[in-house]
Amino acid sequence: MKAVMISGRTLAQGAGCEDKMSPLYINEVSCCYLSEEDYRALGLSDGKNLLLTSPHGSAVLRAGVDRGLPQGMVFIPMGPWANMLIGTDTKGCGMPGFKGVEVEVTPTDEKVLDIRELISRGR
Amino acid sequence: MEIEDVLCTFCGCLCDDIRVEVKEGRIEKVRGACRLGSSKIMGHNRIKSPMIRVNGTLKETSYEDAYRKAAEILVSAKHPLLYGWASTTCEALKKGILLAEEIGGVVDTTATVCHGPSIIGIEEKGLVGSTLGQIKNRADLIVFWGCNPSEAHPRHTLRYSSNACGRFTPDGRKGRKVLVIDVRETRTARNADRFLRIQPGTDYEIISALRMIIGGKAESLPENIAGVSRKELIEIAEMMKSAKFGAIFFGLGLTHSRGRYKNVDNALSLVSELNSHTKFVIMAMRGHYNVTGVGQVLAWSSGYPMAVDYARGAPYYNPGETSCCDLLSRRDVDAALIIASDPASNLPRGCVEALAEMPVIQIDPFENPTTLFADVVIPSAIAGIEAEGTAYRMDGLSLRLRKLVDTEHPSDVEILQAILDNVRRLRDDN
Ligand code: SF4
Numbered sequence: 001m002k003a004v005m006i007s008g009r010t011l012a013q014g015a016g017c018e019d020k021m022s023p024l025y026i027n028e029v030s031c032c033y034l035s036e037e038d039y040r041a042l043g044l045s046d047g048k049n050l051l052l053t054s055p056h057g058s059a060v061l062r063a064g065v066d067r068g069l070p071q072g073m074v075f076i077p078m079g080p081w082a083n084m085l086i087g088t089d090t091k092g093c094g095m096p097g098f099k100g101v102e103v104e105v106t107p108t109d110e111k112v113l114d115i116r117e118l119i120s121r122g123r
Numbered sequence: 124m125e126i127e128d129v130l131c132t133f134c135g136c137l138c139d140d141i142r143v144e145v146k147e148g149r150i151e152k153v154r155g156a157c158r159l160g161s162s163k164i165m166g167h168n169r170i171k172s173p174m175i176r177v178n179g180t181l182k183e184t185s186y187e188d189a190y191r192k193a194a195e196i197l198v199s200a201k202h203p204l205l206y207g208w209a210s211t212t213c214e215a216l217k218k219g220i221l222l223a224e225e226i227g228g229v230v231d232t233t234a235t236v237c238h239g240p241s242i243i244g245i246e247e248k249g250l251v252g253s254t255l256g257q258i259k260n261r262a263d264l265i266v267f268w269g270c271n272p273s274e275a276h277p278r279h280t281l282r283y284s285s286n287a288c289g290r291f292t293p294d295g296r297k298g299r300k301v302l303v304i305d306v307r308e309t310r311t312a313r314n315a316d317r318f319l320r321i322q323p324g325t326d327y328e329i330i331s332a333l334r335m336i337i338g339g340k341a342e343s344l345p346e347n348i349a350g351v352s353r354k355e356l357i358e359i360a361e362m363m364k365s366a367k368f369g370a371i372f373f374g375l376g377l378t379h380s381r382g383r384y385k386n387v388d389n390a391l392s393l394v395s396e397l398n399s400h401t402k403f404v405i406m407a408m409r410g411h412y413n414v415t416g417v418g419q420v421l422a423w424s425s426g427y428p429m430a431v432d433y434a435r436g437a438p439y440y441n442p443g444e445t446s447c448c449d450l451l452s453r454r455d456v457d458a459a460l461i462i463a464s465d466p467a468s469n470l471p472r473g474c475v476e477a478l479a480e481m482p483v484i485q486i487d488p489f490e491n492p493t494t495l496f497a498d499v500v501i502p503s504a505i506a507g508i509e510a511e512g513t514a515y516r517m518d519g520l521s522l523r524l525r526k527l528v529d530t531e532h533p534s535d536v537e538i539l540q541a542i543l544d545n546v547r548r549l550r551d552d553n
Contacts, residue, residue, distance in 0.1 A: 004323050005304065008375065009275040009410075014133075014159040019167035020465060020491035029468070057472050068308030070428055073323065075307065080468045080475075080492055088473040091383060094235040094430060094446025096471045098379040099306075100323040119467055119479075119495045 006099040007082035027077025033066035051108040059084035131160035135409030157277035170502035193484045194545030200458035203228040207464030212512025218539035235446040240378040241407045244387030248385030252435045253404040264366035269376015273310035274444040324381035325349035330389040336360040358484035368402040402416035409517035432461035441523030451477040460484045467492035510534035
């Protein structure tokens with residue numbers, strides 16, 4: 001499924017902000033939220049993961065439902081997983097495009113990486 | 124012992140009515156803060172001791188050794204980056220600026236990936252602003268555009284905006300209209316009187332259409348503007364014009380999407396034009412508790428609010444060139460001091476990979492993903508809890524942070540001073 005990805009703050013992401021190695025923070029920021037319709041259309045259920053691919057990178061995330069989302073839009077709480085999909089171009093003003101990234105969303109059996117694995121892949 | 128009127132050093136609301144119970148030098152209970160604030164004040168896993176990476180693993184060391192190692196990294200770098208700052212005090216940044224001048228580094232704050240474009244927009248257009256107190260006491264229309272205070276600034280609505288009872292707004296939420304403009308129906312949108320859903324990346328078009336309607340040119344608009352009907356926008360423009368005192372709060376919905384600072388620039392024009400009809404103000408929903416303050420300190424010391432490069436011997440500012448994401452993706456810096464922030468989580472992957480390749484010094488009370496590749500880790504006291512200092516609320520009001528409990532860790536100011544002393548000593552030796 002093609003979708004537009006936006007990243008942003010959530011309560012759980014904020015509450016875990018000063019305790020970033022905690023499961024609270026990690027679980028929240030490794031979750032990709034979809035509309036109910038898209039969740040059903042992709043045949044997702046509890047414990048199912050998603051592979052998201054953008055022109056800038058890819059990541060495996062857990063899937064969740066956010067009723068406030070329209071079809072065709074996915075939301076990822078800001079953090080290291082959302083940032084796997086974001087490019088470095090700042091359009092000359094210092095700011096990368098954290099919202100409005102075109103992504104391909106597919107269900108996957110791959111597991112969500114541990115934060116240590118995720119970061120060390122960049123070293 | 125209960126300490127009253129404590130400031131919460133989490134978000135830009137900088138709530139100053141928190142009560143903290145301290146028993147035997149430890150914080151036992153927090154009253155009055157939201158979930159975000161109490162989670163921070165109660166504290167979590169702290170970094171216990173300074174550490175230096177040896178053969179790939181962090182090893183505990185003394186503060187003196189950590190300061191020396193940090194100074195060595197900074198002195199041998201050609202163009203170091205000093206990044207973060209938004210969650211520490213103004214006094215800490217003052218030391219950071221001295222350090223950057225000494226080593227020819229770049230000072231950038233987390234604002235560049237947050238409200239940096241808002242600042243650029245304000246530099247271009249100017250801002251019809253106010254304090255949060257004026258809004259609380261007078262505003263009868265609150266607009267939240269691309270922001271979600273219910274999750275990012277949980278007490279904002281109650282203390283300052285939609286639900287606050289003020290002098291001329293005694294009925295609080297009942298006496299006000301709340302309009303939310305966003306691409307998804309957030310918790311904030313669910314509590315609004317009116318929610319306008321727009322397509323991602325169309326803020327600029329919607330703002331322009333509202334400006335045309337307010338300027339009396341509605342008939343020149345097409346029936347449908349970026350997926351929203353002209354009729355709906357006319358109703359919204361009417362809602363804005365008929366307010367006695369309107370306030371727009373805007374968030375990263377404007378700065379993170381297509382258009383970036385141009386969206387903000389356009390929103391500022393909309394507000395200044397609304398002032399031909401009624402009183403209207405606009406304010407950025409600043410995230411970290413002191414991101415406003417560090418912008419102020421940088422501005423009055425260098426002339427520029429973020430992304431200031433001291434490599435030329437005089438401050439130089441050019442967002443898009445001297446901002447952290449650009450410096451990292453161009454590999455234009457070769458060492459980094461990261462303070463009170465977590466770029467490993469908050470920057471695009473390509474920038475994180477560049478950062479992981481260079482020597483990194485981290486100053487922070489808490490471990491975070493940046494610690495996973497930092498080469499020198501220096502634990503610090505938590506400002507506003509274990510150290511005093513100054514911070515600015517999102518509306519620019521400066522407030523004094525107090526020290527509530529003792530700690531064995533030095534403050535950010537002390538750490539930066541010690542690194543600066545070591546840098547000066549090394550440079551004298553050379
Ligand atoms: S709204 Fe912000 S400043 Fe106020 S208690 Fe919550 S996190 Fe702290």
